[in-house]
Amino acid sequence: MHVTIIGAGLGGLVLARVLHVRGIPATVHEAEPSPAARTQGGMLDIHEHDGQWAIEAAGLTDEFRGLILEGREAARVLDGDGTVLFDDPAEGTAGRPEVQRGDLRRILLDSLPDGTVHWGHKVSGVRAVGEGRHEVTFADGTTVTTNLLVGADGAWSRVRPLLSSATPAYAGISFVETFLFDADTRHPATAKAVGAGSMFVPAPGKAITAHREAxxxxxxxxxxxxxxxxxAAIDFTDPAAATAxxxxxxxxxxxELTALITDGDTAPVLRPIHALPAGHRWERVPGVTLVGDAxxxxxxxGEGANLAMLDGAELGRALAASPDDVEAALTGYERALFPRSAEAAADDILGRFLDDTAPHGLVGFLNQAGQDH
Incomplete structure (x- = not known):
C-alpha cells in the first residue's frame, strides 16, 4: 500500500504521520511552495476526545505539550460598552489547551521522513483510470497514478468531485482579520480588555472576537x-478605507474594543465563510476518500481542526488494521465519519450567539457549561 494525500493541512499530515508510524508509506502533495509560504492561522483549542486523541495516535503527545500556551484557555465575554459579562480564568484546567496552528503543523511536518511532502504541487485535475486507480495532474504538467487517493485539500477540494457534486455555499457571514502586535505595551487598555486568553463581544448580527497569541x-x-x-462594495485593496x-x-x-479594528498593525483581510451541506456524505467509490474540510x-x-485531525488518525488506523482489504477500511472509516461530522455541523454555535439574544445567550451558555463541568 502507498497512500497519495492531497493537502498538507493538519488532517493530511496527521494521516501521513499515523501511516508512517505503522510502516505504511505515503506521499503528500501540497500546492504551497514551502512550509513558510503563508501564516497558518491563529490559536486552536485542542480537545481531549478528538484532537488530542489524534495527536496521541500520531505518537506526538510530548511534542504537543511543549506547544501549549499556558493560560490561553481563559475566556471572557464583554458588552459593546466594555462591561465584562463573563470571565473564566480557566486556572488549572487542561481539557482544551491552546496552541498555535502553525506550531502544530510544524511538529507534524518535522515528524515525517524527508521528502514525504512534495511542495509546489498544485492539483489541476483528477480522473479515474479504472480498477480503483486515479491519476492526479499537477499545474506543472506532471502526473501521478495511485491506488489510494485521499483528498485533504480543504474547502475547494479538487478530489471531492470524484465522490460528490456538493460545493461549498456562502454561509451568510464573513470574518475580517486583523492583528495588534505587542499589545501589552502599545495598547494596554485593549490588552486588558482581551484578558489572558479569548475575548468575545457578540451583538445581534456582529461580533468582535480576539485571541491572545504568543x-x-x-x-x-x-x-x-x-x-x-x-x-463586495468595500475596497479591501485600500486598507484605510476598508478599516473605516x-x-x-x-x-x-x-x-478599547474598536481599537482592535482601527489600530490594526496589518491590513484587514476579508474571509468569507462557506460550508458544505450539513450531513454531507457520498457513496463509496473505490480507491478514494476525504478527510477534514474536503x-x-x-x-x-471550534471543531474543524479537531475533526480534521481525528479523520486523519482514524483513517490511518483503519488502513493499518486492514492492509489487505483497503475497501473494507475505507467503508468502516466513512461509516463513522458521516454521523460524527453531521453532528458537529448541526451545532451552529456562531449563529446562535449572534442572534437577537446576543450577548446574553452566549453568557448563559458558558455559565451552564461551567455548571455541567
Missing part, C-alpha cells in the same frame, strides 16, 4: 452577518 499579540476576527454583496467602513459597524462601542466544511464552531 508575544502579547492580539489576533482579531470581526464577524459580520452580511451578504457577499455588502462586502468595518469600524463604522461598531460605532459607539468602547474605544469532506465536511462547516461554519467555524
Amino acid at each position: 508575544g502579547g499579540n492580539l489576533h482579531t476576527y470581526v464577524q459580520l452577518v452580511r451578504p457577499q454583496e455588502w462586502f 467602513r468595518i469600524a463604522r459597524e461598531f460605532a459607539g462601542w468602547a474605544p 469532506g465536511h466544511l462547516m461554519v467555524p464552531n
Whole structure:
C-alpha cells in the first residue's frame, strides 16, 4: 500500500504521520511552495476526545505539550460598552489547551521522513483510470497514478468531485482579520480588555472576537452577518478605507474594543465563510476518500481542526488494521465519519450567539457549561 494525500493541512499530515508510524508509506502533495509560504492561522483549542486523541495516535503527545500556551484557555465575554459579562480564568484546567496552528503543523511536518511532502504541487485535475486507480495532474504538467487517493485539500477540494457534486455555499457571514502586535505595551487598555486568553463581544448580527497569541499579540476576527454583496462594495485593496467602513459597524462601542479594528498593525483581510451541506456524505467509490474540510466544511464552531485531525488518525488506523482489504477500511472509516461530522455541523454555535439574544445567550451558555463541568 502507498497512500497519495492531497493537502498538507493538519488532517493530511496527521494521516501521513499515523501511516508512517505503522510502516505504511505515503506521499503528500501540497500546492504551497514551502512550509513558510503563508501564516497558518491563529490559536486552536485542542480537545481531549478528538484532537488530542489524534495527536496521541500520531505518537506526538510530548511534542504537543511543549506547544501549549499556558493560560490561553481563559475566556471572557464583554458588552459593546466594555462591561465584562463573563470571565473564566480557566486556572488549572487542561481539557482544551491552546496552541498555535502553525506550531502544530510544524511538529507534524518535522515528524515525517524527508521528502514525504512534495511542495509546489498544485492539483489541476483528477480522473479515474479504472480498477480503483486515479491519476492526479499537477499545474506543472506532471502526473501521478495511485491506488489510494485521499483528498485533504480543504474547502475547494479538487478530489471531492470524484465522490460528490456538493460545493461549498456562502454561509451568510464573513470574518475580517486583523492583528495588534505587542499589545501589552502599545495598547494596554485593549490588552486588558482581551484578558489572558479569548475575548468575545457578540451583538445581534456582529461580533468582535480576539485571541491572545504568543508575544502579547492580539489576533482579531470581526464577524459580520452580511451578504457577499455588502462586502463586495468595500475596497479591501485600500486598507484605510476598508478599516473605516468595518469600524463604522461598531460605532459607539468602547474605544478599547474598536481599537482592535482601527489600530490594526496589518491590513484587514476579508474571509468569507462557506460550508458544505450539513450531513454531507457520498457513496463509496473505490480507491478514494476525504478527510477534514474536503469532506465536511462547516461554519467555524471550534471543531474543524479537531475533526480534521481525528479523520486523519482514524483513517490511518483503519488502513493499518486492514492492509489487505483497503475497501473494507475505507467503508468502516466513512461509516463513522458521516454521523460524527453531521453532528458537529448541526451545532451552529456562531449563529446562535449572534442572534437577537446576543450577548446574553452566549453568557448563559458558558455559565451552564461551567455548571455541567
